[in-house]
Amino acid sequence: MNAVGTAAVAAQVVLVTAGAPLLTGLMRQVRARMEGRAGAGIGQPWRDFRKLLRKEPITPVGTGPAFRTAPLLLVATAAVIAALVPLASTATPVSRNADLIVVVALLALGTVALALAGLDTGTAFGGMGASREMTVIALVEPTILLAVFALSIPAGTTNLPAIIAGRIHDPARLASPAGLLAAVALAVVTLAETGRLPVDNPSTHLELTMIHEAMILEYAGPDLALVELGAQMRLTVLLGLLASLFAPWGIATSASVAAVVLAFVLFAVKVALLGAALAAAEVFWAKLRLFRVPELLAGSFLLALLAVTASYFLTGE
Amino acid sequence: MSAAGPAVVVAAGLAGVGALAGVFLPERWQPRLAPRRLRASVVGVCTAGLGAAGLVAGAAALGGARWSADLPGLLPLAGVHLAVDALSGLFMAVAGAVVLAVAVYGIGYAGHGTDARGVQAVLPVFALSLVLVPAAASVSSFLLLWELMAVTSLVLVLAEHRERASVREAGVWYAVMTHLGLVLLLAGLMLFAARAGGETFTVLRAGAGGMSPQARGTVFVLVSAAFASKAGMVPLHAWLPRAHPEAPSHVSALMSAAMVNLGAYGIVRVGFDLLGGGPRWWWLMVLGGGAVSAVYGILQAAMASDLKRLLAYSTSENLGLVFIGVGAAGMFADAGNQKLAALALTAALLHVVNHAAFKALLFCAAGSVLRATGLRDLDQLGGLRAKMPATAGLFTVGALGAVALPPGNGFVSEWLLLQSLIHGFAVPGVTTAIVLPLAVAAIALSAGLAAAVFVKALGVGFFARPRSDQAAAATESPPSMLAGMGLLAAGCAALALVPGVLGDGLSRAAAAAGVTGGTILSGGSLEVRLDRISTVLSPLWVAAALVAGVLAVSALTRLVSRRRRRTNARLWDCGGGAPTARMAYTATSFAEPLQRVFDDVLAPEQDVDVTPVRESAYLVERVRFQRRVPDRIEHRLYRPVLAALSGAGQAARRLAGGSVHLYLGYGFFGLVALLVALTVIQ
Numbered sequence: 001m002n003a004v005g006t007a008a009v010a011a012q013v014v015l016v017t018a019g020a021p022l023l024t025g026l027m028r029q030v031r032a033r034m035e036g037r038a039g040a041g042i043g044q045p046w047r048d049f050r051k052l053l054r055k056e057p058i059t060p061v062g063t064g065p066a067f068r069t070a071p072l073l074l075v076a077t078a079a080v081i082a083a084l085v086p087l088a089s090t091a092t093p094v095s096r097n098a099d100l101i102v103v104v105a106l107l108a109l110g111t112v113a114l115a116l117a118g119l120d121t122g123t124a125f126g127g128m129g130a131s132r133e134m135t136v137i138a139l140v141e142p143t144i145l146l147a148v149f150a151l152s153i154p155a156g157t158t159n160l161p162a163i164i165a166g167r168i169h170d171p172a173r174l175a176s177p178a179g180l181l182a183a184v185a186l187a188v189v190t191l192a193e194t195g196r197l198p199v200d201n202p203s204t205h206l207e208l209t210m211i212h213e214a215m216i217l218e219y220a221g222p223d224l225a226l227v228e229l230g231a232q233m234r235l236t237v238l239l240g241l242l243a244s245l246f247a248p249w250g251i252a253t254s255a256s257v258a259a260v261v262l263a264f265v266l267f268a269v270k271v272a273l274l275g276a277a278l279a280a281a282e283v284f285w286a287k288l289r290l291f292r293v294p295e296l297l298a299g300s301f302l303l304a305l306l307a308v309t310a311s312y313f314l315t316g317e
Numbered sequence: 318m319s320a321a322g323p324a325v326v327v328a329a330g331l332a333g334v335g336a337l338a339g340v341f342l343p344e345r346w347q348p349r350l351a352p353r354r355l356r357a358s359v360v361g362v363c364t365a366g367l368g369a370a371g372l373v374a375g376a377a378a379l380g381g382a383r384w385s386a387d388l389p390g391l392l393p394l395a396g397v398h399l400a401v402d403a404l405s406g407l408f409m410a411v412a413g414a415v416v417l418a419v420a421v422y423g424i425g426y427a428g429h430g431t432d433a434r435g436v437q438a439v440l441p442v443f444a445l446s447l448v449l450v451p452a453a454a455s456v457s458s459f460l461l462l463w464e465l466m467a468v469t470s471l472v473l474v475l476a477e478h479r480e481r482a483s484v485r486e487a488g489v490w491y492a493v494m495t496h497l498g499l500v501l502l503l504a505g506l507m508l509f510a511a512r513a514g515g516e517t518f519t520v521l522r523a524g525a526g527g528m529s530p531q532a533r534g535t536v537f538v539l540v541s542a543a544f545a546s547k548a549g550m551v552p553l554h555a556w557l558p559r560a561h562p563e564a565p566s567h568v569s570a571l572m573s574a575a576m577v578n579l580g581a582y583g584i585v586r587v588g589f590d591l592l593g594g595g596p597r598w599w600w601l602m603v604l605g606g607g608a609v610s611a612v613y614g615i616l617q618a619a620m621a622s623d624l625k626r627l628l629a630y631s632t633s634e635n636l637g638l639v640f641i642g643v644g645a646a647g648m649f650a651d652a653g654n655q656k657l658a659a660l661a662l663t664a665a666l667l668h669v670v671n672h673a674a675f676k677a678l679l680f681c682a683a684g685s686v687l688r689a690t691g692l693r694d695l696d697q698l699g700g701l702r703a704k705m706p707a708t709a710g711l712f713t714v715g716a717l718g719a720v721a722l723p724p725g726n727g728f729v730s731e732w733l734l735l736q737s738l739i740h741g742f743a744v745p746g747v748t749t750a751i752v753l754p755l756a757v758a759a760i761a762l763s764a765g766l767a768a769a770v771f772v773k774a775l776g777v778g779f780f781a782r783p784r785s786d787q788a789a790a791a792t793e794s795p796p797s798m799l800a801g802m803g804l805l806a807a808g809c810a811a812l813a814l815v816p817g818v819l820g821d822g823l824s825r826a827a828a829a830a831g832v833t834g835g836t837i838l839s840g841g842s843l844e845v846r847l848d849r850i851s852t853v854l855s856p857l858w859v860a861a862a863l864v865a866g867v868l869a870v871s872a873l874t875r876l877v878s879r880r881r882r883r884t885n886a887r888l889w890d891c892g893g894g895a896p897t898a899r900m901a902y903t904a905t906s907f908a909e910p911l912q913r914v915f916d917d918v919l920a921p922e923q924d925v926d927v928t929p930v931r932e933s934a935y936l937v938e939r940v941r942f943q944r945r946v947p948d949r950i951e952h953r954l955y956r957p958v959l960a961a962l963s964g965a966g967q968a969a970r971r972l973a974g975g976s977v978h979l980y981l982g983y984g985f986f987g988l989v990a991l992l993v994a995l996t997v998i999q
Contacts, residue, residue: 112768119781120781
């Protein structure tokens with residue numbers, strides 16, 4: 001069991017790292033085609049990554065250790081999350097420690113590291129991005145934890161593999177009102193956490209509307225490559241988490257090699273579909289004004305609260 | 318024979334020696350001899366020893382030892398009763414550890430007025446009262462020590478009263494509010510003692526069962542209001558954000574990390590132990606107050622640009638989280654679920670320990686900044702990581718604890734608190750179904766805002782470039798201050814990585830409060846074991862994985878990239894050229910989006926003053942813009958009361974016209990009225 005489980009964890013990390021740029025490439029391609037452009041191809045983010053890695057590492061004058069370690073920490077948290085979340089298998093050596101609250105907190109840790117790096121530059125844009133990002137994070141947190149609460153009630157634990165295994169064995173939980181409400185709430189939160197439309201525009205070129213991009217304006221070369229990779233990995237992992245929670249079919253609950261391989265294939269398909277759907281939806285969305293974002297997040301908070309109360313009142317205890 | 322007794326005696330002895338040294342030693346030795354600040358050094362060493370003794374006594378009690386002493390001769394009529402069980406042991410150990418580290422720090426912390434005779438003589442007494450309040454075992458001893466703590470801390474808060482007028486104002490607020498709290502406490506405990514038929518805690522414990530529910534409820538409401546005020550719970554918090562920033566920083570650390578805890582101790586001691594638990598509404602009140610304080614406190618902290626005020630509001634938030642845990646524990650105990658109650662109470666107590674560690678560290682680091690720059694205003698700080706690298710690093714450790722993210726120590730207890738609330742859904746009843754999700758949301762919102770608050774404090778205060786000449790000229794603190802902070806940082810790291818070592822002690826403390834649910838934490842990892850379920854958090858594992866991840870990413874990047882040498886370059890800033898410090902984001906601008914989002918709650922006041930030039934009304938000479946975010950509760954709740962009081966006072970002055978005839982007339986009519994009243998009643 002352990003050999004297969006360990007291999008599955010390693011494969012999850014490798015697949016997320018290698019696949020994240022491809023997912024972004026796919027999403028850009030879908031978007032380009034829907035807008036009537038040819039697009040740069042799915043492999044373009046990888047080519048960008050290689051190009052940036054070859055460049056000279058730059059330390060802007062006046063920045064400190066926070067600026068240099070933030071990209072490393074961003075990628076490291078994303079990699080640890082990729083190892084913890086049962087994307088393909090629930091029977092892994094780390095499954096005992098894969099707590100949903102820890103996953104949420106690690107995501108926030110990456111964001112905080114990047115916000116500190118933004119402030120560390122001492123530029124107006126860095127501070128602006130950090131300030132906006134922290135505002136969004138502060139408002140996202142209640143929704144996430146309430147959704148966690150709603151998901152953990154039927155399973156009786158916040159342990160992620162246990163929740164997912166419970167959902168595989170009892171598919172009725174997926175279609176329950178609580179499950180659906182939590183799914184919508186988490187989906188909104190995922191958009192906010194990963195800086196997608198309508199909360200933030202990942203391809204914006206207007207500094208005043210930026211959130212994520214404003215924080216990382218001073219990065220160049222390999223540092224920028226890592227920041228980009230980290231952001232892409234976070235998107236992949238969060239989409240994977242959504243897929244695992246709300247479409248858990250195919251995730252291996254035992255240690256058989258065939259099941260794990262099948263699970264990886266299904267994982268890739270599910271995340272690609274989710275990414276393509278998100279990219280397609282983004283074509284039709286406009287970015288919300290910054291001070292309208294709290295309304296969106298308040299709405300998702302309400303959904304999460306409804307999910308918790310629904311799971312109490314509808315389970316008939 | 319446990320170590321607790323001798324340790325308490327040693328602590329008391331050292332406090333006496335320290336106080337005497339504070340009174341009689343000269344302030345300075347001859348300039349060439351080694352400890353130049355003689356008085357502060359001797360007092361600091363005595364206080365540190367006192368703290369160590371308190372830590373030993375508390376640790377012995379946490380290990381299961383019990384100790385009690387009756388000293389009938391020490392106080393006329395009542396005598397002094399001391400008793401140490403695991404619950405008192407926990408708070409004694411926390412207070413002792415904080416006193417130890419902060420006293421070491423205080424040796425080097427030379428502020429204006431902190432070396433004065435009165436201040437140095439009082440410091441060891443305050444430290445002793447912090448250690449001994451949890452050991453009191455009768456109403457009179459408790460009140461005596463409680464008042465001793467209040468009065469000595471008041472003297473310490475006023476230490477710098479010659480420097481700033483705001484210190485005096487803070488002192489008045491603190492004196493009035495702490496004594497109003499004392500009145501409530503006195504009323505509640507006297508009622509309790511009268512109904513229970515004795516004043517030692519043993520008698521109270523035995524007599525509580527025979528009291529009517531109304532009497533029990535009255536006692537609990539009075540006493541918990543007093544304790545909530547000491548813990549800085551909204552709306553009784555008004556003294557805290559004034560007194561903590563104005564006190565010398567090592568005193569702020571003692572107050573914020575050790576004194577406010579005793580509010581939580583009081584509620585647990587009286588509510589769980591002496592009254593033996595109570596109906597649900599008691600605990601809903603505690604939980605609700607905690608949730609409101611958590612969110613309101615951290616929201617005000619997000620708006621504050623004074624570093625120490627920010628930390629003071631964060632204390633309000635963290636004690637709010639503790640009260641959420643205590644309230645939840647009471648609710649679960651009332652519902653008969655002892656295991657869940659033990660889980661919630663353990664989480665609350667662990668948060669007390671964690672908060673003490675990181676808040677003492679943060680206040681000490683803020684003190685170092687204040688000492689080096691003379692500034693508390695974040696808007697004028699910045700760039701300190703280059704000038705004071707050790708202090709910046711230590712502040713980072715503390716901030717990591719405060720933001721409740723792994724691998725910080727605050728995360729561990731907040732995780733445990735969330736677990737207790739999530740699993741609390743097993744308790745049947747509509748109340749839990751409504752209250753628990755809201756409590757989780759309050760914790761989550763306060764955690765999210767805390768992240769913003771400490772990113773602001775660290776990023777604006779320590780990173781970027783200096784925004785003032787004082788910040789640019791900052792120098793690193795002396796070794797004793799760094800050593801004190803190092804002790805606290807080591808405590809934070811230990812609590813963050815191996816919180817399980819406290820497991821047995823916390824269970825004993827919960828059991829001493831009458832909540833027996835077995836060991837919740839064990840070994841290096843936290844394991845929540847309830848009837849059906851178990852959940853695990855291994856902080857050590859998470860930290861190791863993060864470190865491994867960072868190292869792996871760094872190594873891989875270096876392996877793949879071709880040019881390894883980093884070159885310096887000018888900041889790009891979108892081609893805007895080298896930005897000046899004035900262009901950098903300040904704490905106020907950082908908090909602006911949050912302030913807009915929570916506009917309706919915070920009700921900021923803004924004032925635009927346009928002065929046109931004399932010749933034409935259309936040409937503007939000067940625009941003055943002012944925005945303040947006042948503490949709304951203080952404005953809406955306290956100002957009217959204060960205004961009414963002073964109005965009544967002004968009106969009463971008309972009675973005293975200065976005429977002796979008038980006063981004689983008052984005396985005459987007063988006497989007649991009294992006699993008439995007596996005849997009517999008789």
